[in-house]
Amino acid sequence: MQHYSQQKRFLFAVDCIIFGYDGQELKLLVIKRSFEPFKGKWSLVGGFINDNESAESAAGRVLNDLTGLDGLYMEQLHCFTDPNRDSVERTISIAYFALIDIQKYNQQIDEDYHPAWFSINQLPELIFDHTAIVEMAKEKLRYKAALHPLLFELLPDKFTMPQLQSLYEAVYNMEFDKGNFNRKLLSTKLLDKLEDKDKLNSKKGAFYYTVNLKKYSAGFKTFLNFVPSQYINK
Template sequence: MAAKYINQSRFTVAVDCIVFGYDGQNLKILLIKRAFTPMVGRWSLMGGFIAKDESADEAAARILESLTGLKNIYQEQFYTFSAPNRDTRERTISIAYFSLIDIKKYKEPSSEYHAEWFSIKDYPDLIFDHTEMVKIAQKRLQYKATSHAILFELLPDKFTLPLLQSLFEDVYGTSFDKGNFSRKMLSTGLLQKQKDKDKAGSKKGAFFYKLDRKHYQQNSHKFLKLVPNPNSLL
């Protein structure tokens, strides 16, 4: 058995997941009711402790699957929260992730989680430093989306340009000119126009598009020009 480091404190290490979803109108986060003390019954991010035999990434994937029923979804580690007094019970370091899912694919979890979607603009007070986690995750999402096509993870496989514009506007908290947004988005060359239309909003309808996933990795930097002032997100 390998020797342990001597004269070193022992901490618990957890992961917390900020789960972003989009319902066609609003960017949302998924919250649960905390099931144990301290702060039992308060709204919380989905989280848990890292097991001895797993990495932080594996723990985050396990916890996310237990909540959403989904596997292999987009998740990214973005920050480590390590303030000595962040957890009132004992010293706990939390590795935070944000995840992106299509709400329509989300499966309702068992009732023990009491999970509920809240608008990113209006959600309840959260335990510990979870509100800070959400704010930093939102900034990270905005910044990452300037050079990567990650926002498409929030959409169905087929989508319209008005739906895409609505998503970008809600993520960045701004308005885009319809004509300019469509022109810039199409100029990336990453949208594949489909033959069918969504006629739910009007008789004329709007064409569906799909993301060209085969080529978007090398061209995803083109999304940078869609954001008014990307430097403000740093």
């Protein structure tokens, strides 16, 4: 009934939703499409999947091409299959979202792609269904980060509690009580307090923390409500 040989074959691509945080806002990295059609239009970073390459490694390759970075936090978001989503030819796209430290990126910028960071709240028009893809990625990021400690991935190796709090505030567009925020994050035991302080952003200075990688990988599944439930239930 279902013979392989009789079946239709389709193009297969990955698209990456790359999030960053500049200390103020949650940002998305997009590029100018380098080929026709829609050359010069804003687009997610993506590429076709090669023979003998899984989608994960294709996404890793695409991310590395653009940023020079390896081992980024990356997660499969969704597979987009609408037959008309790509107006050139039917292309099935697996979307991955990635979290990167925006500082590390800046040193390795690859200008061939004419990449640009946009605030997540003021995105330009994107080609195809990329706007909808980004929308889903934002939702998933918020969902996941409410339950699992993952926003660290957007910060430098060393960060302060006030920085981390600002990041959460940017992601959720709401304010957090600093006392409760501190306690909640420290209760995960995932953070190690360092001896030095960041003195740039305040007179008193705020202690730096790092993620304890051992505990992090073990405790990633911790199911903490990082975000007050009032937010999640609208």
